[in-house]
Amino acid sequence: MNPFRVHKGRVAPLYRANVDTDQIIPKQFLKRIEKTGFGEFVFFDWRRRPDGSLDPEFTLNQPRYKGASILVTDKNFGCGSSREHAVWALADFGFRVVIAPTFADIFANNCVQNGVLTVALNEAETAEIAHRAQAIPDYELTVDLEQKKVSDSQVFTANFSIDDSIRHRLLNGLDDIGLTMQYEKEIAAYEAAHPAIGN
Amino acid sequence: MPEKRTLFEKVWDEHVVCVPERNPSLLYTDLHLVHEVTSPQAFDGLRMAGRGVRRADRTVATVDHNIPTEPRGTPILDPIAAKQIEALQKNCKEFGVPLFDMDSPDQGIVHVIGPELGVTQPGKTIVCGDSHTSTHGAFGALAFGIGTSEVEHVLATQCLPQRKPKTMLIQVNGPLPKGVTAKDIALGIIGKIGTDGATGHVIEYAGEAVRGLSMEGRMTLCNMSIESGARAGMVAPDETTFAYVKGRRFAPKGAAWEKAVAHWRTLPSDPGAKYDKVIEIDAATLAPFVTWGTNPGMVVPVNGRVPELAELKTDADRAGAQRMLEYMGLNAGTPIEQIPVDRVFIGSCTNSRLEDLREAARVAKGHHVNAKVRAMVVPGSQSIKHAAEQEGLHKIFQQAGFEWRESGCSMCLGMNPDILQPGERCASTSNRNFEGRQGRGGRTHLVSPMMAAAAAIAGHFTDIRTWQFN
Numbered sequence: 168m169n170p171f172r173v174h175k176g177r178v179a180p181l182y183r184a185n186v187d188t189d190q191i192i193p194k195q196f197l198k199r200i201e202k203t204g205f206g207e208f209v210f211f212d213w214r215r216r217p218d219g220s221l222d223p224e225f226t227l228n229q230p231r232y233k234g235a236s237i238l239v240t241d242k243n244f245g246c247g248s249s250r251e252h253a254v255w256a257l258a259d260f261g262f263r264v265v266i267a268p269t270f271a272d273i274f275a276n277n278c279v280q281n282g283v284l285t286v287a288l289n290e291a292e293t294a295e296i297a298h299r300a301q302a303i304p305d306y307e308l309t310v311d312l313e314q315k316k317v318s319d320s321q322v323f324t325a326n327f328s329i330d331d332s333i334r335h336r337l338l339n340g341l342d343d344i345g346l347t348m349q350y351e352k353e354i355a356a357y358e359a360a361h362p363a364i365g366n
Numbered sequence: 367m368p369e370k371r372t373l374f375e376k377v378w379d380e381h382v383v384c385v386p387e388r389n390p391s392l393l394y395t396d397l398h399l400v401h402e403v404t405s406p407q408a409f410d411g412l413r414m415a416g417r418g419v420r421r422a423d424r425t426v427a428t429v430d431h432n433i434p435t436e437p438r439g440t441p442i443l444d445p446i447a448a449k450q451i452e453a454l455q456k457n458c459k460e461f462g463v464p465l466f467d468m469d470s471p472d473q474g475i476v477h478v479i480g481p482e483l484g485v486t487q488p489g490k491t492i493v494c495g496d497s498h499t500s501t502h503g504a505f506g507a508l509a510f511g512i513g514t515s516e517v518e519h520v521l522a523t524q525c526l527p528q529r530k531p532k533t534m535l536i537q538v539n540g541p542l543p544k545g546v547t548a549k550d551i552a553l554g555i556i557g558k559i560g561t562d563g564a565t566g567h568v569i570e571y572a573g574e575a576v577r578g579l580s581m582e583g584r585m586t587l588c589n590m591s592i593e594s595g596a597r598a599g600m601v602a603p604d605e606t607t608f609a610y611v612k613g614r615r616f617a618p619k620g621a622a623w624e625k626a627v628a629h630w631r632t633l634p635s636d637p638g639a640k641y642d643k644v645i646e647i648d649a650a651t652l653a654p655f656v657t658w659g660t661n662p663g664m665v666v667p668v669n670g671r672v673p674e675l676a677e678l679k680t681d682a683d684r685a686g687a688q689r690m691l692e693y694m695g696l697n698a699g700t701p702i703e704q705i706p707v708d709r710v711f712i713g714s715c716t717n718s719r720l721e722d723l724r725e726a727a728r729v730a731k732g733h734h735v736n737a738k739v740r741a742m743v744v745p746g747s748q749s750i751k752h753a754a755e756q757e758g759l760h761k762i763f764q765q766a767g768f769e770w771r772e773s774g775c776s777m778c779l780g781m782n783p784d785i786l787q788p789g790e791r792c793a794s795t796s797n798r799n800f801e802g803r804q805g806r807g808g809r810t811h812l813v814s815p816m817m818a819a820a821a822a823i824a825g826h827f828t829d830i831r832t833w834q835f836n
Contacts, residue, residue, distance in 0.1 A: 183685075183686065183689075184682035184683075184685070184686055185561055185562070185661050185682075185686065187661070187798075187800045189779075189798070189800040189801070189802060189803050190800065190801060190802075193802055193806070194779050194780060194781045194803075195781070197403050197431075197432075197781060198403070198432055198444070198446040198447050198449075198450050198781065199446065199450075200406035200407065200410075200449065200450055200453045201407070202407045202410075202514075212801065212802045212806055217788065217806065217807070241682060242562065242682060243561060243562040243565070243595065246561055246562065246595060246661075247497065247592075247798060247800060248496075248497050248779075248798075249404065249495060249496055249497040249511040249512060249513055250403075250404065250513075251404070251407075251495075251513035251514040251515060252514075254513070269562060269565060271562070271565065271595060272565060272566060272595070272597055273497060273511055273512065273513060276512070276513060276516065277513035277514075277515065277516075280513060280515035280516070281515070330390075330529065331388060332388055332389045332390055332527075332529075335388065343515070343519060343527065344415070344417070344518065344519050344522050344523060346386075346389070346527070347392060347519065347522075347523045347525055347526075347527060348522070348523060349386075350383065350384055350386065350392055350525075353383050353384040353392070354383055354392075354394070354523065354524065354525055357383040357384075357394055358394075358421075358524075361380075361394070363396065363424070
């Protein structure tokens with residue numbers, strides 16, 4: 168996994184509450200057995216009309232948001248299904264940061280696993296970023312994980328808090344499984360002391 | 367460790383392998399359930415890293431999400447779905463994981479067969495690459511959904527680094543009113559606390575109404591914990607739990623059974639144990655509910671109306687509601703009982719167990735599905751299908767005009783050919799009414815099995831409390 172330290176990028180606003188993972192990646196794309204190539208299916212039913220053509224009204228289809236790598240959205244982003252395909256799709260589409268007031272637990276965990284940073288800001292700050300991304304052409308933010316700070320080139324700045332161990336892992340791009348395997352002795356001891364009852 | 371602990375804290379404490387410096391606790395997993403959709407990339411990851419499955423003996427796999435519910439043996443026409451099923455077969459063989467395959471008499475929805483086989487037991491930690499893993503909490507297990515990277519993590523190490531969630535007690539006081547089921551308790555709770563009301567928490571459900579539920583009902587209730595954002599839902603094990611588990615294939619036997627039950631009796635929360643949040647609900651305020659919007663928190667009683675925007679609680683709800691009304695093709699103020707349905711789906715890990723089918727059959731008996739409605743019943747597992755047929759439930763459904771199909775997740779998420787057409791309106795016993803969940807443009811209303819069966823017959827939603835049972 169690539170380390171995440173500081174990221175600067177264009178911001179796309181998708182300012183809706185309770186965006187569920189069924190919207191981020193609809194079920195017909197979950198049958199693939201690869202981790203790659205999900206980007207073109209992200210928000211499929213919102214991005215594309217029933218005939219398959221791109222809906223020019225949808226935020227991510229607008230030329231001004233092309234190449235955006237920071238998504239700003241409203242509360243409870245990523246609720247619903249545990250499908251990690253949602254994060255693979257967002258990452259493959261180019262997003263490295265999602266900013267929202269709150270995130271669903273499993274989605275947030277899945278983001279960490281893929282080097283995507285979820286930044287929880289309060290509702291006023293999130294709304295402000297969404298407003299700026301709509302009002303200011305080519306609006307960019309700098310997300311600094313070392314300083315735990317989000318800022319633009321003008322006056323906006325906000326601090327965020329993040330679990331220390333998650334920050335450490337993202338900063339160093341650490342392999343989660345490798346970390347757990349360092350505790351092989353403890354795991355083996357646990358297993359020896361806790362045989363399954365009855366089976 | 368506090369002197370008085372909750373059910374969750376006891377199960378958690380018992381599974382902490384170690385607490386590494388500056389990292390979350392390493393939590394041991396007793397049971398890992400695997401299915402075809404969220405596992406192929408995890409097995410690939412193992413292969414790439416040269417890792418094996420640490421405890422294949424604590425891993426159980428089945429196919430459920432994308433298999434057709436046509437008679438078994440019918441070829442799978444979708445080549446990508448077929449490839450995903452083959453991948454699971456190949457992976458299970460290569461890594462030695464037991465698989466209950468398409469042709470197995472034990473195949474079924476992963477959250478249905480775990481309890482049926484007796485691998486789901488009180489006090490266990492259970493994970494699966496599926497958010498409805500919360501179902502197994504009905505037994506007093508700590509069970510939660512994980513993503514594919516975590517599936518790989520558990521396959522490789524049998525452990526997961528986990529930050530300890532907060533605790534929430536939801537106490538449902540008093541007995542359930544007539545016509546109100548476990549599904550309605552779940553919908554009532556989500557309607558009250560919202561789809562993020564329990565984010566970061568493990569819910570413990572308690573109170574007279576919960577205690578009075580069968581294991582099937584408790585599974586329905588815990589199943590929908592994730593729809594309020596909860597990490598997991600749990601019910602303390604009791605005699606009802608032990609009676610359900612006893613004698614099942616993988617349940618402890620003989621002296622091991624006595625020892626297990628003695629341990630399970632220590633799990634319920636200590637009197638006076640503290641929760642981070644407590645919510646009390648009077649069961650008398652619950653009704654047969656119907657969702658009207660595109661998230662499971664948009665709930666009204668069947669004798670109510672589609673709400674006016676001004677009645678909604680938060681700004682976000684109001685902003686979303688207009689969009690929901692448009693998507694759902696509904697007008698504010700419309701009485702729920704006047705909304706016609708095109709399709710009815712009775713099934714899913716929420717409501718496809720024998721008790722659910724019995725209740726639906728009791729409603730359907732001697733009636734006929736409305737001429738404008740297509741209704742299907744999809745048992746949760748082969749074993750439920752078989753048991754239902756032994757009781758003649760399939761005859762009741764078929765005579766009433768319901769389709770009787772093979773087991774799987776089916777139209778809950780429409781990964782197989784069972785989907786809604788654009789604009790079709792469905793009364794569904796499943797768990798999610800998200801946009802497009804059951805098929806692009808499809809309109810889903812979540813209800814209990816009895817309410818779904820009644821809607822199929824009436825052709826519109828109807829209050830089960832006034833139903834003419836034959």
